[in-house]
Amino acid sequence: MEAFAIARVQLSYASIIATPAGAERFATAFYTALWSEATGIRDLFPAGMVSMRQRFATAIGWVINRLHEPAPVERFLGQLARDHRKYGVEPVHYRIAGNALLVAIRECTPPILWTAALERTWAEVLDRVVETMASAAATDDLPASWGATVVGHERVLPDLAIIRLETDSPIPYHAGQYMSVQIPQRPHMWRYLSAAIPPNPQGQIEFHVRRVSTGWVSPALVGEVAVGDRWTIGPPLGGLHVDFDSGEDVLMLASGTGLAPLRAQIMEMAMRGNNPRVHLFYGGKYPCDLYDLETLWQIAMTNPWLTVVPVVEEKENPYWNPVPVKEPPPGLHRTMYGKLGKVAAQFGSWADRQVQISGSPSMIRTTLYALSAAGTPRGNISFDPL
CATH class of the missing domain: 2.40.30.10 (Translation factors)
Structure with a gap:
């Protein structure tokens, strides 16, 4: 697809989700149109749709913002289609969903922006999305759950x-x-x-x-x-990984339980012979929020390629969890204080690193902003949209 067409679709979608209320309206319009497209589809989904509507708008936005990167978009859509098999969604349902999505986009795009040319472009984009997901669902030979x-x-x-x-x-x-x-x-x-x-x-x-x-x-x-x-x-999703062939070192940033996917990678790397250097900034509001810091310290003490930097906003634990604050073993990095993204950005641009961010949506947004402001190219940064 031409760059101009991609930009036109991205501008259209940005106008739809310019506010949280706009994103909610869009998701609601889609599901309303979907339920009315064919009988029985509503029964495939849970009664409570709040979190699903939120994830829907996020997933669509991730795809639209990366239309110039067909490989990761195709991989993401394929994973999403395989994941929807657990609901009983069949390949034929994706054509119905594509029609409902076009209805919702038309309904929620400001009239001043909606033209016949924009509708044709959106239809082309949605055709590709539908075919990619239907094909992935039809060819998957793994269990649905x-x-x-x-x-x-x-x-x-x-x-x-x-x-x-x-x-x-x-x-x-x-x-x-x-x-x-x-x-x-x-x-x-x-x-x-x-x-x-x-x-x-x-x-x-x-x-x-x-x-x-x-x-x-x-x-x-x-x-x-x-x-x-x-x-x-359900089936595995997401694309966070270390590219060992690139020759680049790695920067990881995690807050709270966002540590989990980065921890799994570090544990797997500890079983390898050769690894790139990894700097992990592990953050939380209080010291007790770094609940798995001792595990990371143990790995770092026997794996010199790993540097763990604890980051907290408060020096003492709260009154409701008044446990002693642990000190790092000799030779390991001492705790730093402040917002996670700002602390990491103090060290420079990290432009020569593969970067992974994992945490809450607000943490990812603020960390992306801090790293980008320090000169880290957005193309170097990975995070999972859902």
């Missing part, structure tokens, strides 16, 4: 748990990926969690979960899950 049993549940903080499972058969994910999970305490509500350990032949997997006070699922994950519970896990 896997069963797993909880074998460990540890509350490492009042609002954070480490959950260990054994899957009925190994899930073919790579370190850095995430998966959707459904738990018996919240049936029909899927949530995305990143694997915190690399894959292994025994089918063991570990998730790190922080409770969100307004969330539907995370409070149950932290406070109600018990050993012996049976989970359903």
Whole structure:
């Protein structure tokens, strides 16, 4: 597709999601059009659609902003199509969804921008999206989901748990990926969690979960899950990885449980012979938020390619978790203070590094801004949209 056509579509989508209310209106318009396109489709989706609408607008935005990068877009759409198999979505449903998406775009684009030429361009883009997803769903020979049993549940903080499972058969994910999970305490509500350990032949997997006070699922994950519970896990998603062939060193930035996909990669790298240098900035508001810092220190002490930089905004722990603040072992980097992105940007542009960011959406946005302002090329930076 020509650069002018791509820019026209991107401008159109930017006008749709210029505000949070606009993004919500767009997602609502899409699902309303989808339900009316054919009977029975609504039954494939959960009753509560708030988080799904949010993820929908985010996913569409990620694709539109990368139309000039066909390979990663095709990979992302293929993963998304395989993930939707767990709902019972069939390849034929994607054509219906494409029609509904065009209706929603037409409805939500300001009339002054909508032209016959723009509609043709959008139709071309959506045709490619539909065909890519339908083909990926039709040719996938993996299960739509896997069963797993909880074998460990540890509350490492009042609002954070480490959950260990054994899957009925190994899930073919790579370190850095995430998966959707459904738990018996919240049936029909899927949530995305990143694997915190690399894959292994025994089918063991570990998730790190922080409770969100307004969330539907995370409070149950932290406070109600018990050993012996049976989970359903969807196909692996995401593209965070280290390119060992590039010859470039690596910068990783994680806050809170965003550490999980980076931790899995570091653990896998520790089993290799040769690795690029890795600088990991691990941040949180309080020292106790760096819940897995001792594990990282242990890896760093035996792997000189890894540098771990703890970053916190407050020097002391809060009154509700008044545990002693741990000091780093001799020879390791001492704790730095401030916002994670700003602290990392103090060291320069990192323009010669592969960069991965993992954390909350707001953390990713602010860190992207800080690194970009310091001169880090956006093309060097990777993060998962969902």
